[in-house]
Amino acid sequence: MSNLLSQVKIAFVGAGSMAEAIFRGLIERKVASPQQLYVMNRANQERMEQLRAQYGVHTTNDAQTREAYIREADVVVLCMKPKDVETSFQDLKPLFREEQLLISVIAGLTTDKIERLLATRMPIVRTMPNTSSTIGLGATGMCFSSTVTPANQQLAIDMFEAVGIVSVIEEDKMEILTGVSGSGPAYVYYLMEAMTKAGIEGGLTEETARELTLQTVLGAANMVKLTGEDPAELRRKVTSPNGATHASIQVLDQYDFGEAVSRAVARSGERSKEMGDAIAAQSTQA
Ligand SMILES: NC(=O)C1=CN([C@@H]2O[C@H](COP(=O)(O)OP(=O)(O)OC[C@H]3O[C@@H](n4cnc5c(N)ncnc54)[C@H](OP(=O)(O)O)[C@@H]3O)[C@@H](O)[C@H]2O)C=CC1
Numbered sequence: 421m422s423n424l425l426s427q428v429k430i431a432f433v434g435a436g437s438m439a440e441a442i443f444r445g446l447i448e449r450k451v452a453s454p455q456q457l458y459v460m461n462r463a464n465q466e467r468m469e470q471l472r473a474q475y476g477v478h479t480t481n482d483a484q485t486r487e488a489y490i491r492e493a494d495v496v497v498l499c500m501k502p503k504d505v506e507t508s509f510q511d512l513k514p515l516f517r518e519e520q521l522l523i524s525v526i527a528g529l530t531t532d533k534i535e536r537l538l539a540t541r542m543p544i545v546r547t548m549p550n551t552s553s554t555i556g557l558g559a560t561g562m563c564f565s566s567t568v569t570p571a572n573q574q575l576a577i578d579m580f581e582a583v584g585i586v587s588v589i590e591e592d593k594m595e596i597l598t599g600v601s602g603s604g605p606a607y608v609y610y611l612m613e614a615m616t617k618a619g620i621e622g623g624l625t626e627e628t629a630r631e632l633t634l635q636t637v638l639g640a641a642n643m644v645k646l647t648g649e650d651p652a653e654l655r656r657k658v659t660s661p662n663g664a665t666h667a668s669i670q671v672l673d674q675y676d677f678g679e680a681v682s683r684a685v686a687r688s689g690e691r692s693k694e695m696g697d698a699i700a701a702q703s704t705q706a
């Protein structure tokens with residue numbers, strides 16, 4: 421890892437769950453100190469106070485201080501929702517310098533569109549992280565605009581590797597990656613909710629049902645990681661011929677579980693693209 425990351429000022433524009441997941445990870449893994457981190461939103465002052473108290477990062481929702489934070493940053497991380505991009509970019513456009521590195525976590529927004537909206541050739545890193553970055557177990561997809569130098573590529577990789585794994589991919593694969601790993605934690609939580617609920621309905625206490633579900637998911641993920649075996653092979657080992665699991669997998673198959681997941685992944689990617697396209701449409705009308 422380059423030691424550049426410990427020397428740069430990083431500004432987070434937007435202070436929601438994704439921004440917090442990233443900077444919390446950076447702080448807890450001691451890759452960046454809170455003094456290097458500048459966090460901002462427009463309205464929610466309570467949120468700013470909470471983040472300052474909890475992490476010791478610089479925070480503001482004052483417009484002038486926001487401008488100063490952005491102008492002085494080496495790295496600016498765009499962490500607002502797609503719907504806020506258009507207005508936000510109008511404010512940001514005059515503040516950027518071509519020496520700064522821009523990192524976007526915004527679903528569906530291509531590097532090309534960022535360049536067009538900001539009328540800039542500044543280096544842009546498009547990422548799709550996930551919220552597990554909070555605990556250093558994130559999975560981030562990443563691609564670069566043509567102006568990102570190898571040193572800046574490494575800086576961005578280091579930043580996200582500090583909070584998990586990084587896959588550098590072609591930009592046209594960012595949507596499908598969003599479907600797999602950006603939205604992915606939500607599918608696992610949904611499965612956990614359903615397993616817990618079923619356990620409670622069957623008579624387990626809530627505490628027991630939650631604990632068993634959690635340990636089962638943790639254990640299964642770690643089995644894949646630590647044994648290196650294929651999930652299909654591990655599933656086969658649970659599934660005794662004509663046994664209980666065999667019967668339950670048949671039920672999942674009746675409900676087309678695989679197809680449901682496949683469609684969910686694809687739909688997340690499509691929705692990302694729709695959100696990105698909508699941003700471009702808004703800005704052309706403006
Ligand atoms: N959540 C996730 O799992 C993932 C999210 N992403 C991406 O991350 C981005 C943020 O998502 P998430 O963190 O969930 O969203 P949140 O709604 O939690 O946070 C968005 C933040 O942006 C702030 N904001 C909006 N406009 C501006 C502005 N012009 N200047 C400064 N701050 C602004 C909002 O505060 P205020 O209204 O007070 O300004 C709020 O703090 C999205 O683009 C999403 O696609 C990517 C990967 C995973």
Ligand SMILES: O=C(O)[C@@H]1CCC=N1
Pocket residue numbers: 527598602603
């Ligand atoms: O739901 C969303 O739009 C963002 C992108 C991936 C995860 N959350």
